[in-house]
Amino acid sequence: MTKPRPEPAGREARLSRASAGRFSLYLRHLERFEQEGLTTVSSSQLGEALGITHAQVRKDLANLGHLGQPGIGYPTHELIWALRRRFGIDREWAVVVVGVGNLARALLRYRGFRDQGFRFAALFDADTRKVGQRAEGLEIMAMERLGEIVRSTGANLGLVTVPAEAAQTVADALVAAGVRGILNFAPIVLRLPAEVSLVNVDLAIQLEQLAFLVHLAGK
């Protein structure tokens, strides 16, 4: 049974889910600012970049401690590292991908994952014709080896890009293998133990969402 908000909380000062959801955006823009040579950035600059208010930015960043200097702004480099620490991407994440279709291939190609501390450790597919082939430099493994390989590589995240019918089974296997988080692209509600984190991305729903917004706007 999945409670609406399982979400176990960390120790540090309470951090809202909404604010957490913007952290990777801050990071991305800060990295750009740093590359452009800005040693310091203001809440207004960040707000402009993310499309939110400066007050919001300050509230979010207050979670990281008092990094800002009145009259000046935030030191870009320090802020980036404070975010990374808080974020957990100062360590490395090993990711396994289950279901090697077009979507998985698109994700494997995404540049920037490696920079952000993500490493693809292994690929799996139930289709025996795909097993043994390579995708983006990694060999595709048979599903039977999932448990073994997740354990031996110490993978902690699983990416599920299989059809809806197979998703729960795959998720169960990943959990059994000891994965700590699952990124699910299948259009179903996965049932997971509370200690395993879950992020859902439902592409079909996004398009429906858009149609809905247009529908509402067009009156």
Next chain:
Amino acid sequence: MTKPRPEPAGREARLSRASAGRFSLYLRHLERFEQEGLTTVSSSQLGEALGITHAQVRKDLANLGHLGQPGIGYPTHELIWALRRRFGIDREWAVVVVGVGNLARALLRYRGFRDQGFRFAALFDADTRKVGQRAEGLEIMAMERLGEIVRSTGANLGLVTVPAEAAQTVADALVAAGVRGILNFAPIVLRLPAEVSLVNVDLAIQLEQLAFLVHLAGK
């Protein structure tokens, strides 16, 4: 300049954005329930399926008028159609796709789009080697023809799956061609006129998000 909440509102009884965001989930589960032969469904059943409380379900569905019957529940079929009407998928949406990579191919393959009233009208790519090839039964067109074809097909939604550098240019072209909504997969903040709706899907961020949740959970 993009205000945090441009969102022009519809006429009917005010509908919260959060509740709107669940509509496609309701629809999906209701269709499943109907297939399973349930002519009637309760707020608890729906809540269980979506992972939210029954009170929440009733609040959401109250927007559609008084469809529920105390002691009984909601008539499945009527509810589905009430949702569809409210949703705008009782009409057809023509979608053009710009940037035919793996991600676009994955989306083109998504079953269910057609059932939900979406039709892929045309594909475009800047890569001249791809132009003329076919993907999922549609010919890939040169970017130059975008305006012309959007207009002739009456396409109202655009799906942007190009690299970040090209995304704003593509979006501008789509807007100029008269598209009413854009589903953007590029990891940048698009600047659009307020009358064009926008939904962003940033896949890289979802993985970071997951890492973050795991990080927080693991204390």
Next chain:
DNA sequence: GGATGTGAACGACTTCACAGCG
């Protein structure tokens, strides 16, 4: 002056709890 940090006001969403109907 320009920018941060933050209490207080505000607004949005969710849950509670219960009246009322079938």
Next chain:
DNA sequence: CGCTGTGAAGTCGTTCACATCC
């Protein structure tokens, strides 16, 4: 009795406004 619809309360997130500091 079961289940809906809905005010009221509660929770969460955002914006305002201003004291404070460089």
